[in-house]
Amino acid sequence: MHPDIHLALHHSRAAELRDEARVPLVRARKDALRARLGWTLIEVGLKLATQPRPLPAH
Template identity: 55%
Template sequence: MHSDIHLRLHDLRAAGLRDTARAHRPPREDLRTQLGWTLVELGLRLVQQQPAPAARIA
Protein backbone atom coordinates (compact mmCIF):
# COMPACT_ATOMS: atom_id res chain seq x y z
CA MET A 1 0.00 0.00 0.00
CA HIS A 2 1.35 3.41 -0.88
CA SER A 3 2.10 5.72 2.03
CA ASP A 4 -0.25 8.41 0.65
CA ILE A 5 -3.17 5.99 0.60
CA HIS A 6 -2.31 4.68 4.05
CA LEU A 7 -2.14 8.23 5.46
CA ARG A 8 -5.46 9.18 3.83
CA LEU A 9 -7.18 6.08 5.26
CA HIS A 10 -5.77 6.88 8.67
CA ASP A 11 -7.09 10.46 8.46
CA LEU A 12 -10.56 9.23 7.46
CA ARG A 13 -10.64 6.68 10.30
CA ALA A 14 -9.50 9.29 12.85
CA ALA A 15 -12.17 11.74 11.67
CA GLY A 16 -14.82 9.03 11.99
CA LEU A 17 -13.69 8.19 15.52
CA ARG A 18 -13.76 11.87 16.54
CA ASP A 19 -17.30 12.24 15.18
CA THR A 20 -18.43 9.15 17.05
CA ALA A 21 -16.87 10.42 20.28
CA ARG A 22 -18.59 13.80 19.90
CA ALA A 23 -21.95 12.10 19.38
CA HIS A 24 -21.64 10.10 22.61
CA ARG A 25 -20.30 12.90 24.79
CA PRO A 26 -22.84 14.46 27.18
CA PRO A 27 -23.63 18.12 26.58
CA ARG A 28 -21.18 20.41 28.32
CA GLU A 29 -23.87 22.17 30.33
CA ASP A 30 -25.03 18.87 31.82
CA LEU A 31 -21.48 18.04 32.86
CA ARG A 32 -21.05 21.43 34.51
CA THR A 33 -24.34 21.07 36.35
CA GLN A 34 -23.43 17.60 37.58
CA LEU A 35 -20.03 18.81 38.77
CA GLY A 36 -21.61 21.79 40.51
CA TRP A 37 -24.09 19.66 42.43
CA THR A 38 -21.34 17.23 43.38
CA LEU A 39 -19.32 20.11 44.84
CA VAL A 40 -22.38 21.38 46.72
CA GLU A 41 -22.95 17.89 48.17
CA LEU A 42 -19.30 17.66 49.21
CA GLY A 43 -19.49 21.06 50.88
CA LEU A 44 -22.60 20.08 52.81
CA ARG A 45 -20.95 16.89 54.01
CA LEU A 46 -17.91 18.84 55.19
CA VAL A 47 -20.09 21.34 57.06
CA GLN A 48 -22.04 18.57 58.83
CA GLN A 49 -18.94 16.75 60.11
CA GLN A 50 -18.01 17.14 63.75
CA PRO A 51 -14.82 19.13 64.16
CA ALA A 52 -11.80 17.14 65.22
CA PRO A 53 -10.76 17.70 68.84
CA ALA A 54 -7.94 20.20 69.17
CA ALA A 55 -4.58 18.77 70.06
CA ARG A 56 -3.30 19.73 73.49
CA ILE A 57 0.12 21.22 73.77
CA ALA A 58 1.76 20.18 77.03
Protein backbone atom coordinates (compact mmCIF):
# COMPACT_ATOMS: atom_id res chain seq x y z
CA MET A 1 0.00 0.00 0.00
CA HIS A 2 1.28 3.43 -0.85
CA PRO A 3 2.36 5.40 2.26
CA ASP A 4 0.20 8.41 1.39
CA ILE A 5 -2.90 6.25 1.08
CA HIS A 6 -2.06 4.52 4.36
CA LEU A 7 -1.65 7.89 6.10
CA ALA A 8 -4.94 9.20 4.68
CA LEU A 9 -6.77 6.09 5.89
CA HIS A 10 -5.14 6.45 9.29
CA HIS A 11 -6.28 10.09 9.59
CA SER A 12 -9.78 9.17 8.47
CA ARG A 13 -10.07 6.35 11.01
CA ALA A 14 -8.62 8.53 13.79
CA ALA A 15 -11.25 11.20 13.08
CA GLU A 16 -14.00 8.57 13.20
CA LEU A 17 -12.74 7.27 16.54
CA ARG A 18 -12.58 10.80 17.98
CA ASP A 19 -16.18 11.43 16.91
CA GLU A 20 -17.31 8.16 18.48
CA ALA A 21 -15.50 9.02 21.71
CA ARG A 22 -17.40 12.33 22.03
CA VAL A 23 -20.84 10.73 21.85
CA PRO A 24 -20.71 8.94 25.24
CA LEU A 25 -19.62 12.16 26.97
CA VAL A 26 -22.62 14.03 25.62
CA ARG A 27 -24.91 11.12 26.43
CA ALA A 28 -23.48 10.86 29.97
CA ARG A 29 -24.20 14.55 30.57
CA LYS A 30 -27.76 14.18 29.30
CA ASP A 31 -28.30 11.07 31.42
CA ALA A 32 -26.93 12.81 34.52
CA LEU A 33 -29.19 15.80 33.94
CA ARG A 34 -32.18 13.52 33.35
CA ALA A 35 -31.47 11.61 36.57
CA ARG A 36 -31.07 14.80 38.59
CA LEU A 37 -34.30 16.22 37.18
CA GLY A 38 -36.12 12.97 37.83
CA TRP A 39 -35.07 12.81 41.47
CA THR A 40 -35.97 16.48 41.95
CA LEU A 41 -39.46 15.83 40.57
CA ILE A 42 -39.83 12.83 42.88
CA GLU A 43 -38.76 14.93 45.85
CA VAL A 44 -41.24 17.69 45.00
CA GLY A 45 -44.00 15.14 44.49
CA LEU A 46 -43.32 13.52 47.85
CA LYS A 47 -43.34 16.90 49.59
CA LEU A 48 -46.68 17.74 47.98
CA ALA A 49 -48.14 14.34 48.87
CA THR A 50 -47.12 14.53 52.51
CA GLN A 51 -48.34 18.05 53.23
CA PRO A 52 -50.80 18.03 56.13
CA ARG A 53 -54.30 18.68 54.90
CA PRO A 54 -56.91 20.43 56.98
CA LEU A 55 -59.42 18.06 58.52
CA PRO A 56 -62.93 18.43 57.15
CA ALA A 57 -65.51 19.78 59.63
CA HIS A 58 -68.32 17.36 60.53
